[in-house]
Amino acid sequence: xxxxxxxxxxxxxxxxxxxxxxxxxxxxxxxxxxxxxxxxxxxxxxxxxxxxxxxxxxxxxxxxxxxxxxxxxxxxxxxxxxxxxxxxxxxxxxxxxxxxxxxxxxxxxxxxxxxxxxxxxxxxxxxxxxxxxxxxxxxxxxxxxxxxxxxxxxxxxxxxxxxxxxxxxxxxxxxxxxxxxxxx
Amino acid sequence: xxxxxxxxxxxxxxxxxxxxxxxxxxxxxxxxxxxxxxxxxxxxxxxxxxxxxxxxxxxxxxxxxxxxxxxxxxxxxxxxxxxxxxxxxxxxxxxxxxxxxxxxxxxxxxxxxxxxxxxxxxxxxxxxxxxxxxxxxxxxxxxxxxxxxxxxxxxxxxxxxxxxxxxxxxxxxxxxxxxxxxxx
DNA sequence: AAGCGCATGTAAAAGGTTACATGATTAC
DNA sequence: GTAATCATGTAACCTTTTACATGCGCTT
Numbered sequence: 001x002x003x004x005x006x007x008x009x010x011x012x013x014x015x016x017x018x019x020x021x022x023x024x025x026x027x028x029x030x031x032x033x034x035x036x037x038x039x040x041x042x043x044x045x046x047x048x049x050x051x052x053x054x055x056x057x058x059x060x061x062x063x064x065x066x067x068x069x070x071x072x073x074x075x076x077x078x079x080x081x082x083x084x085x086x087x088x089x090x091x092x093x094x095x096x097x098x099x100x101x102x103x104x105x106x107x108x109x110x111x112x113x114x115x116x117x118x119x120x121x122x123x124x125x126x127x128x129x130x131x132x133x134x135x136x137x138x139x140x141x142x143x144x145x146x147x148x149x150x151x152x153x154x155x156x157x158x159x160x161x162x163x164x165x166x167x168x169x170x171x172x173x174x175x176x177x178x179x180x181x182x183x184x
Numbered sequence: 185x186x187x188x189x190x191x192x193x194x195x196x197x198x199x200x201x202x203x204x205x206x207x208x209x210x211x212x213x214x215x216x217x218x219x220x221x222x223x224x225x226x227x228x229x230x231x232x233x234x235x236x237x238x239x240x241x242x243x244x245x246x247x248x249x250x251x252x253x254x255x256x257x258x259x260x261x262x263x264x265x266x267x268x269x270x271x272x273x274x275x276x277x278x279x280x281x282x283x284x285x286x287x288x289x290x291x292x293x294x295x296x297x298x299x300x301x302x303x304x305x306x307x308x309x310x311x312x313x314x315x316x317x318x319x320x321x322x323x324x325x326x327x328x329x330x331x332x333x334x335x336x337x338x339x340x341x342x343x344x345x346x347x348x349x350x351x352x353x354x355x356x357x358x359x360x361x362x363x364x365x366x367x368x
Numbered sequence: 369a370a371g372c373g374c375a376t377g378t379a380a381a382a383g384g385t386t387a388c389a390t391g392a393t394t395a396c
Numbered sequence: 397g398t399a400a401t402c403a404t405g406t407a408a409c410c411t412t413t414t415a416c417a418t419g420c421g422c423t424t
Contacts, residue, residue, distance in 0.1 A: 004410065018330075024375050035314050036340050044412050046377055068420050069375045098282075098343070105339055108332035130219045137216075146202075148292035155289055155350055156220050159282070162346030166339060188382060208403050228384050230405055252392050253403045 003051035007100075008040050012048055013076060013084045014107050016058055020075040023049050036102050049074055057083055085110060091122060117174055124167045131160040187235035191284075192224050196232055197260060197268045198291050200242055204259040207233050220286050233258055241267055269294060275306060301358055308351045315344040 012026055021029070023045050031039050052058045057080035063071045076084070088110055092101060101123055108116055134157050141149055196210055205213070207229050215223050233256075236242045241264035247255040260268070272294055276285060285307060292300055318341050325333055 006411080008412075022375080023377090027375095035317075036336065041413055042375095042377075043379090043414075050377095069377090069418085071375070102336055102339065105336040106332045108335050109330050133219075146293050148290045151292050151354065152220065152286055152289040154354065155286065155347075158346055158350040159343065162342055163339075166342040170335065170338065190383080192384080206403080207405090211403095225385055226403095226405075227386075227407090234405095253390085253405090255403070 003054060008044050008048050009052065010084065010087045011037060011040075011103055012045065013052065013057060013080055013087075014103060016074055016076040017081060017084055017107070017110065020061070020073050022071055022073050024071075037099050037106075052080070056080075089115070092119065096123075096126075113174070117171065120167055120171055120174075124164065124171070127160050127163050127167070131157065131164065134160065187238060192228055192232050193236065194268065194271045195221060195224075195287055196229065197236065197241060197264055197271075198287060200258055200260040201265060201268055201291070201294065204245070204257050206255055206257050221283050221290075236264070240264075273299070276303065280307075280310075297358070301355065304351055304355055304358075308348065308355070311344050311347050311351070315341065315348065318344060 011030070015021060015026055015029060023042070026045055026049075027040075027042060030037055049058070053060055053074070056077060058074045058076055061073045061075065063073065065071065084107075088104065088107055092104060104119060111119065134153060138153050138157065141153065195214070199205060199210055199213060207226070210229055210233075211224075211226060214221055233242070237244055237258070240261060242258045242260055245257045245259065247257065249255065268291075272288065272291055276288060288303060295303065318337060322337050322341065325337065
């Protein structure tokens with residue numbers, strides 16, 4: 001049976017799908033994008049890589065260097081790509097965080113055009129639902145509410161609004177200029 | 185020594201600072217705002233409440249009802265308010281998530297006007313820093329980059345942009361109309 | 369000579385989820 | 397009479413973080 005570990009497992013797999021990397025590289029890359037995806041620690045990354053290796057989803061190329069730790073460069077295998085694709089294909093559920101959606105976006109090249117659009121539309125409808133819910137709460141609050149509730153709601157509403165605007169504009173671009181993605 | 189549990193602990197404490205509630209109430213409330221703060225499960229909430237009780241940060245008023253489980257209504261104590269205030273006062277570090285910042289906003293009434301403004305300004309400068317970093321990456325990418333990277337960056341940039349816009353406008357309001365918050 | 373960046377990894381603990389257990393009441 | 401809501405809680409598990417351990421090379 002495959003080793004557990006899920007979120008981080010697929011994030012790493014996604015990165016390795018773009019190019020071979022060492023554990024240290026993975027760490028640095030994620031650190032530089034910590035705001036977007038998160039900043040997992042060494043204690044999570046190295047065991048995850050070992051798990052991926054054991055399951056045959058990656059291979060390792062060990063570069064021995066005298067007097068310093070070997071540099072282990074991991075590459076994704078065909079089985080790894082399949083597994084990643086399966087993860088990518090499963091619809092992003094209702095509770096999907098921004099970061100998880102981010103990761104999906106970064107892997108856009110693994111989607112068909114239609115698949116990418118479908119994913120974005122799903123996100124769109126979810127966020128629209130949230131916005132509606134927030135507006136209803138907002139209407140309920142109205143007069144006597146305390147300032148904290150109002151601030152928080154305003155903040156959340158503006159975030160939802162912005163995300164929807166981005167999705168709209170990006171979906172529009174994807175539909176109108178279907179050639180761009182095929183261009184190499 | 186106080187029982188561990190941190191994030192959830194303070195979220196619950198924050199809710200109890202607004203009004204006494206049962207564990208079930210806490211769950212329902214957070215569920216209705218799951219998008220904003222998260223949706224912790226019963227298995228997290230009840231133990232957390234027990235911890236708070238043991239540490240004297242809350243008291244419980246048990247309403248026995250025949251033939252059904254007692255309803256336990258928790259109220260925050262003075263020690264609890266102090267502890268909450270200490271959490272609130274510590275500056276939100278660089279990695280602070282939207283949800284953590286959200287919770288701070290919801291507790292606005294526990295801030296002085298100056299304290300609230302300071303917090304928001306700090307957030308502002310952090311997000312501005314992120315936006316700058318993203319723009320620099322974006323400039324680096326430029327031409328040959330793959331579509332995923334571009335989508336992800338665009339998404340992140342638009343989110344940062346929106347948050348800054350909200351912060352600007354809200355900070356403006358807070359400075360210009362200092363009377364509003366005092367009004368009851 | 370001190371500290372940081374490179375580069376790997378392990379062990380223990382924290383924090384939280386999932387799934388289960390119980391049982392009355394209300395709605396369809 | 398079947399399901400959902402109310403209402404509490406426990407136990408086992410999963411993921412990830414924290415802190416440690418090691419050691420070379422480069423910069424200040």
